[in-house]
Amino acid sequence: MSFTIAIDGPAASGKGTISKGVAAHFGFAHLDTGLLYRAVGHRMLAGEDPVAAAQALTAEDLDRDGLRTADVAQAASKVAVIGEVRAALVDFQRAFARRAGGAVLDGRDIGTVICPEAEVKLFVTASPEVRAERRWKELTGNGFDVRYDDVLADVRARDDRDSTRAEAPMRPAEDAVELDTSEMDIETALAAALAVVADRMPGDQG
Secondary structure, eight states: OOOEEEEEOOTTSSHHHHHHHHHHHHTOEEEEHHHHHHHHHHHHHTTOOHHHHHHTOOGGGGGOTTTTSHHHHHHHHHHTTOHHHHHHHHHHHHHHHTOTTOEEEEESSIIIIIOTTOSEEEEEEOOHHHHHHHHHHHHHHTTOOOOHHHHHHHHHHHHHHHHHOSSSOOOOOTTOEEEEOTTOOHHHHHHHHHHHHHHHSSTTOO
């Protein structure tokens, strides 16, 4: 069975955790497409041309240490506005989406550009302040010395860059179900997402 679930949304909205939970629940494969851009950004910070890095990206690049740092996140957002980078990564994402056994992809343009025919589309969001607090707690919990105000500024800058870029701007697909997690804990958010997916599943698989 080929069944695609597209989950989009801004940074620290909870889409990654929800995507992993949905994939685990239904036994689907999961792809954090943001890792593709982080991997390209990581290689760019090391001195490579971002387009060449995207064209030469391998699965091993997705497992490298340091992809979750704030610097790499900013680099990922910057390379994501480059049309040639996005084009180099589209085929990989689309092939993953239609693999047998079902797939969950999370990112910023999955439901609008990568998989417009996805059987389920979710757009997970939360207020910038809530998302900044989540990211700040994650970073400080991992030993990074960062200020909340700086994280909030970064979140807002990324939102602006991701939603106004010429290539595949971040926005909900017209047929996406929007899920605001500002007032939700992860269990509640995941349950809401699972309910949406189960309602669209064929037969009794939900």
